[in-house]
Amino acid sequence: MKRINTPILVILLALIVGIICYDAYRVSLFWIAAILLLAIALLFLIHRLAFKRPLNAIAFTAGISIVFITIGYATSERANALNNETHFTHTNTNNPSTFLFSIDEVLKPTIYQEKYVVTLKTINKEATSGKVILNVNRDGISHRLRVGEWYYTRALLLPVPKSKNPYQFDYGSYLKRKQIHGQLSINKDELLISQHTSSGLRVWSSRFRESVLKAIHAHSFSRNQLAVIDALVLGQKNGIDKQMSTNYASAGMMHILAVSGLHVGIMLLLLRFITKPIADYKLRWLRSIIIIVMIWAFAFITGLSPSVLRAATMFSFLEVGQQLGGKRKTTDAVMASAVLLLIYNPFLIHQVGFQLSYLAVIGILWIQPWLSSFYTPRYYIDRLIWGIATVSVAAQLGVLPLSLFYFHQFPGLFFLSNVIIIPFLGIILGGGILVALLAVLNILPDALATTYGYAIDLMNGFIFWVASKEAFITNHITISFAFLIGLYLCIIFSISLFKKYNNPRLVAASLSMVLLTSIIIYEKSNPPATHLTIFNKSKSTMIGTFHNSTLKIHSTDSLHTIIQDSRVRNYKDGLRIDEVAVECMQNYFRFKRKEILVVDSLGIYQLANANPDYILLTQSPKININRLTERFPKAQIIADASNYKSYITRWKTTCLNKKIPFHSTYEKGAYIIE
Known part of the structure; x- marks a missing residue:
């Protein structure tokens, strides 16, 4: 990656700094405009004096940086949906309201609910805007809602969920980064379809995918085969179960199941191979136009997800850069695509997929040529294997630190998985597109469907075999x-x-x-401080104490349930925990001169010589809260999520009236005593 285009690099870095500054500190539009005008005036002045002073190059770079820092800040201000005057957050939604909304995206359902991203159109017949999550309780009978349909419903608009346990994935912050600031939870019979419908490429793309899925599912593919075909060809991951997802992640091949840069890159290679007959100098731009059009057609068919959008943009720029000047222009094209995407949507910088995609490509462009120079293959097979091996290592070096930071896991056999699977992925992807096309035309031969399904089974079998080698999978890696x-x-x-x-x-x-x-x-x-955590967990109680890299869990659940609990796994990922010990639940704890009384369903709290600083109410004890607080007037009351909500509400009211501190883990999350 020689001779990097410094101006583009400066613009990209300045843009990123401006976006990060917007998250850290907010200023008025007046100051943004003033700084931008001053920076432009400075650039004009420097340009006039450009041939008189040698330091003007540094000053000009500083001026360009200030301009694009300001542009990054301004684009973030522009992209923030909360600044829209019609956004629903500026409307009083404390009471149930009537909403009109359109279905924008179908999300992966849970066991109990179907999930959608919807755009609000009106609230109580008043025009509004903004995106929310729609949770529809599953009834097992009704069809799923479709992209582009509009519906009425009457419900209470709720805030996005908050993280209620330490080191838990903050789903609420993730949604806010995507400009989603609320959620609706309803039953399907509370929906009334509207005569309005949305139109456009996204709706057409969704309808096309529905017809392809219906055609493919009409053939005798197994459940796992259909799940992989849907994910690989159409970007639909709804059929991927937890076990399959875990196996692919453990093998370091999760990127196969998410249509992303890898798939678009393979499409680029396939299209270059197909269009090779028109690769001469006179037709090279026609070839590039055909390739770019087909890449974007594939992107639209797969739903224009953020990963596909950035990949299609990146590889379109790569194709143009290749025609303009080879490898150097390729590097410039990658940076230019990042600048364009961040100006379009500055909040992409916070998405893990965006970060991983560009770091992987940078690693390939910068490290792979150096690695490939260590060996010069003589034959096609070893040249292919060596190329895939060096690309895999280069990409892994580019994303390794970030992967450890976010996912706390390193698949030791990623190299083997990539070397074996990637050479055949082009065939599998191309075969999937062919199978989908023939299925839509209703001319898919059963022999071809059977053969393709067998190829998918072979790939799944290999991935599952790699994932079973747990000795090569390093988990719970924590880096700051x-x-x-x-x-x-x-x-x-x-x-x-x-x-x-x-x-x-x-x-x-x-x-x-x-x-x-x-x-x-x-x-x-400077290790983490010793502390005790009362977790937020429905239907059961769990208390954990952390000391010297050891987490001791007290719970009434079985050992297997506790070890597999996501709260425990998150703790192991969040802290450098070497050992997890499990003990039975006690009724009385002493921790750092603090005493904790646990009152469970038996309602026993008349303990001799007890003087608790905290009282944990669990399993909905039938007690008189007034008598409890009179006996221990200085104790803080804590209620976990194993209690009935009506009990928690009653206890909270009593404590507020008596000015006694009260903490509900259901409302405020886990309680930590340090």
Whole structure:
């Protein structure tokens, strides 16, 4: 990746800084406009003096940076849906209201609910805007709602869910990053279809996918085969069950089941192969136009998900860059595509998929040529295997720190999985497109369907075999943000040194290693503080104490249930926990000079010499809260989610009247005592 286009790099980095600044601090539009005008005036002045002072290049770079930092900030302000005057957050929705909305996206359902992303049109007949999640209780009979349909319903608009346990994935923040700020929960019989319907490419794409899915499902594919075909060809992951998802993730091949950069990249290679007859100089631009049109057609058919959108944009720029000037222009095209996408939607920078996609491509462009230089294959087969191997390692080095930071897992056999699967993925993807096309035309031969299903079974079988080698899967890897930055700096400067040895690169690599070592030493010498956590868990009670890298769980659940509990797994991911011990639930705890009384369904609290600082009410005890608080007037009351909501409401009211501190884990999340 030689001779990077510095202006594009500066613009990209400045744009990212502006978007991050918007999250950290908000200013008025007046100051944004003022800074932008001043920066433009500075650039004009520097341009006039460009040939008189040698420092003007640095000043011009600083001016460009200020301009695009401001543009990044301004685009974030523009893209923030909450700034729209008609957004539903500016309307009083504390009481049940009548909503008119359109279905925008069908999400993967849960056991009990179907889920959709919808856009609000009116609230109580008043025009409004904004996206919310629609949760529809499943009845097992009615058909699913379709993209583009409009419905009426009357319900209470609720806020997005909050994380209620430590180190849990914050689904509410994730939704807000996608400009979704509320949710509706209803039964299907509470929906009334409207005569209005949406139109456009997204609706057409959804209808086309529905017809393809119906045609494919009419043939004798097994459930697992259909799940992979739907995900691989059409980007529909609703049929992927938890076990299959876990197996693909453990094998380091989860990217196969999500139509993303890998699939669009394979489509690009297939299209280049098909259009090779018109690859001469005079027709090369016609070839590129055909390739780009087909890439975007594939993107629309698969639903224009964010991953496909950024991949189609990136590879369109890559194709143009290839025609303009080879590898150097390819690098410039990647950066230019990122600039375009961030100006279109600045909040993409917060999406993990966006970060991983670009880091993987950067790793391939920068590291793969260097790795491939270590060996020159003589034959086609070893050239193919060596190319896939170097690309896989380069991409993995690009995303490894970020993957550890987000997913806390490293699949040790990712190399084997990629080398075996990727060469055949083009055939499988191309075969899937052919099968889908023939199925729609109702001319799919049974022999071809059987053969293709067998190929899918072979791929699934290999993935499941790799996933079963648990000794090669490293879980619960926890790294901090500081360690993430230090690790990236160490990788970048070390590879730079290996590619070309000189004193400045040696100094940079050494300093990065010193920095990473210092971060490790600091974090080892400052471990997380000892604490006790009363978890938010429905139908049962769970208390955990953390001390010296050991988590001790007290619960009435079985050992297997506790070990598999997502709250425990999140704790192991969030902290450097070496051991999880499980003990039976007690009625009285002593923790750091604090005493905790647990009152369960038996309602026993008259303990001799008890003087609790906290009282945990669990399993809906039938007690007189007034008598309890009179006996222990200084104790704080805590109610977990195993209690009936009506009991919690009654206890809360009594405590508020008596000015006694009250904490409901159902409302406020887990309670932590340090």
